[in-house]
Amino acid sequence: MLIAGNWKMYKGPAETAEFCLRLREEELEGVDVVLCPPFVSLAVAVQLLAGTEIAVAAQNVHWENEGAFTGEISAPMLRELGVYGAIVGHSERRQYFGDTDEAVAKRAAAALDAGLFVIACVGETEEERDGNRTEDVLRRQLSVLEPDDNLVLAYEPVWAIGTGKTATPEIAQEAHAFVKSQIDAPVLYGGSVKPDNAAELLAQPDVDGALVGGASLELDSFTAICRTAIPS
Ligand code: PGA
Numbered sequence: 001m002l003i004a005g006n007w008k009m010y011k012g013p014a015e016t017a018e019f020c021l022r023l024r025e026e027e028l029e030g031v032d033v034v035l036c037p038p039f040v041s042l043a044v045a046v047q048l049l050a051g052t053e054i055a056v057a058a059q060n061v062h063w064e065n066e067g068a069f070t071g072e073i074s075a076p077m078l079r080e081l082g083v084y085g086a087i088v089g090h091s092e093r094r095q096y097f098g099d100t101d102e103a104v105a106k107r108a109a110a111a112l113d114a115g116l117f118v119i120a121c122v123g124e125t126e127e128e129r130d131g132n133r134t135e136d137v138l139r140r141q142l143s144v145l146e147p148d149d150n151l152v153l154a155y156e157p158v159w160a161i162g163t164g165k166t167a168t169p170e171i172a173q174e175a176h177a178f179v180k181s182q183i184d185a186p187v188l189y190g191g192s193v194k195p196d197n198a199a200e201l202l203a204q205p206d207v208d209g210a211l212v213g214g215a216s217l218e219l220d221s222f223t224a225i226c227r228t229a230i231p232s
Contacts, residue, residue: 001229002209004034005216016041020048030230046082057085063106075114085117091158105144117150126159142182153187154211160191176206195224
């Protein structure tokens with residue numbers, strides 16, 4: 001099981017340091033833990049989690065190694081920092097920053113080429129689900145991705161992100177099974193995962209972990225979710 005904390009645009013270096021110093025004292029053997037802080041907080045997270053099993057990943061990555069791309073960060077730059085992976089295609093990137101399926105595919109391919117692991121996010125909006133288009137949307141989003149040993153997928157229904165509306169375990173399972181029918185890779189569930197709903201979601205056969213937003217910002221709720229994923 002893999003539990004990734006997506007901090008979004010929260011926690012600068014000082015707060016990140018404080019969190020990591022406490023996180024490294026936690027007993028989390030048996031679960032793969034990944035922390036995804038904002039770019040400016042990656043260095044301190046890498047430094048303070050060195051020597052632990054906890055991996056640090058970025059929330060985005062550009063497809064070129066370098067060039068005139070103001071505001072972007074490349075995969076080799078992340079590697080140089082000691083970062084292990086990157087999220088690509090988060091729905092907030094697609095919604096607010098115009099990331100298309102093609103851009104997501106290029107980001108994923110470049111990151112994988114550079115030796116990063118990738119968490120590629122897919123998921124339908126409420127309107128798409130209500131219009132019975134969930135599978136079409138997932139099929140389209142997944143069709144541009146190439147299978148890879150270092151590729152992990154995250155099913156994040158947009159209507160469940162930051163809304164407190166979690167997919168039922170049945171909805172998650174059905175979507176995960178469909179995602180796996182398109183690409184054979186581990187699939188994380190994301191969308192309002194909390195300590196009190198993590199167990200039933202993680203118990204689904206095709207749910208291989210979670211991508212946690214809001215509940216990853218507090219150490220106690222994040223580690224509670226991580227512990228849920230440790231096999232008993
Ligand atoms: P949430 O975010 O847990 O706050 O719903 C999940 C995500 O956006 O990855």
